[in-house]
Amino acid sequence: VHERDESKEPASLKRCFFFLDKTSRSFSAVIKELHPELLVPVCLFYLVLRGLDTIEDDMTLPLEKKEPILRNFQDILEQDGWTCNENGPNEKDRQLLVEFNVVVEEFKKIKPAYRTIIKDITKRMGNGMADYANNAEHNTNGVNTIADYELYCHYVAGLVGEGLTRLFVEGGLANAALLKRPELMESMGQFLQQVNIIRDIKEDLDDKRRFWPKQIWSKYVNNFEDLFKPENKQLALSASSEMILTALSRADDCLYYLAGIKEQSVFNFCAIPQSMAIATLEICFQNHDIFKKNVKITKGEACQLMIESTQNLQLVCDVFKKYLRKIHQKNNPHDPNFLRISMACGKTEQFIESIFPSQ
Ligand code: PS7
Ligand code: MN
Ligand code: MN
Ligand code: MN
Numbered sequence: 001v002h003e004r005d006e007s008k009e010p011a012s013l014k015r016c017f018f019f020l021d022k023t024s025r026s027f028s029a030v031i032k033e034l035h036p037e038l039l040v041p042v043c044l045f046y047l048v049l050r051g052l053d054t055i056e057d058d059m060t061l062p063l064e065k066k067e068p069i070l071r072n073f074q075d076i077l078e079q080d081g082w083t084c085n086e087n088g089p090n091e092k093d094r095q096l097l098v099e100f101n102v103v104v105e106e107f108k109k110i111k112p113a114y115r116t117i118i119k120d121i122t123k124r125m126g127n128g129m130a131d132y133a134n135n136a137e138h139n140t141n142g143v144n145t146i147a148d149y150e151l152y153c154h155y156v157a158g159l160v161g162e163g164l165t166r167l168f169v170e171g172g173l174a175n176a177a178l179l180k181r182p183e184l185m186e187s188m189g190q191f192l193q194q195v196n197i198i199r200d201i202k203e204d205l206d207d208k209r210r211f212w213p214k215q216i217w218s219k220y221v222n223n224f225e226d227l228f229k230p231e232n233k234q235l236a237l238s239a240s241s242e243m244i245l246t247a248l249s250r251a252d253d254c255l256y257y258l259a260g261i262k263e264q265s266v267f268n269f270c271a272i273p274q275s276m277a278i279a280t281l282e283i284c285f286q287n288h289d290i291f292k293k294n295v296k297i298t299k300g301e302a303c304q305l306m307i308e309s310t311q312n313l314q315l316v317c318d319v320f321k322k323y324l325r326k327i328h329q330k331n332n333p334h335d336p337n338f339l340r341i342s343m344a345c346g347k348t349e350q351f352i353e354s355i356f357p358s359q
């Protein structure tokens, strides 16, 4: 384990690490353990996207202010001294944007190849977010088809998978062959984002945002709001099980991607969020609380997952197997998605068995 020499860090870099701690629960720990070659670039990549997301999430920002910031964020990255005071007082990460000049300052200093990757992803993500911010404004149904939903998840998370993979390869810490399987890095992001969207349904509703696709929920209820009515409990659970099934179909790609990561610090960085995601998916499954509050895995469970996901692929597969079996056991024969969920669990377990035969 290496350590940063904080005495040699400029104040702006110290401030970036301060914001990393302040703005991320799970990512801060794994980013700080990354190989020194990528530690600062990935930290800055994170802060850039966190800044962008703070603009996206602020529902008090009028669209005419929000849209140009989202669409031009890649240029903002290179504007000396840029800061933003537009966010509402309750936006949890507003201070990062108030002091965004420290990110701009450090961004200048990283290798041009890393800057190019971060700028490219920022540009595509910001424009994608803006497209969907528009949608929410003009179309009260928000995300309609499953294709809309997966495109949104592509913009906010699949692209992160692409950017990180390009950084790993550029830094000499991952095999360039990974770039030839774009569906694997896409699934790494999709899995995390879909789980976030499933878990956050109530929080997002309270912000007047909807990310569950109408194509799915309309099979069960007529209006999105009906998902939250106590009398529709079973229908809401069925809709959630279809959302969970959709996410679950990405799990095998994620394990396949992890099999291609040999460098230990990059492996840990990639594996921990995926393990947290499958555990979160399992507590959301057949759990009506997601329609009432933000459901979270316990601190103890999170610690356990951290330990199990920082060894090797076999242990990560064991984690996945454990949660797949829990999902399998909770599966309800009266649920219209029962059979498909059962098959998805079985298929993923078989995939794991094919990499690590149990006897
Ligand atoms: C490892 C190949 C650059 C490390 C990590 C900030 C979390 C915030 O939290 O609903 O409910 O408010 O607004 C693939 C991370 C995908 C992304 C997306 C893994 C950047 C991240 C900005 C690919 C993380 C998925 C918005 C956009 O959802 O969230 C490998 C590093 C990864 C950030 C995440 C988040 C999107 C998001 P919340 P939202
Ligand atoms: Mn967010
Ligand atoms: Mn967001
Ligand atoms: Mn949010």
Ligand code: MN
Pocket: 196, 197, 200
């Ligand atoms: Mn969310």
Ligand code: MN
Pocket: 200, 203
């Ligand atoms: Mn959230």
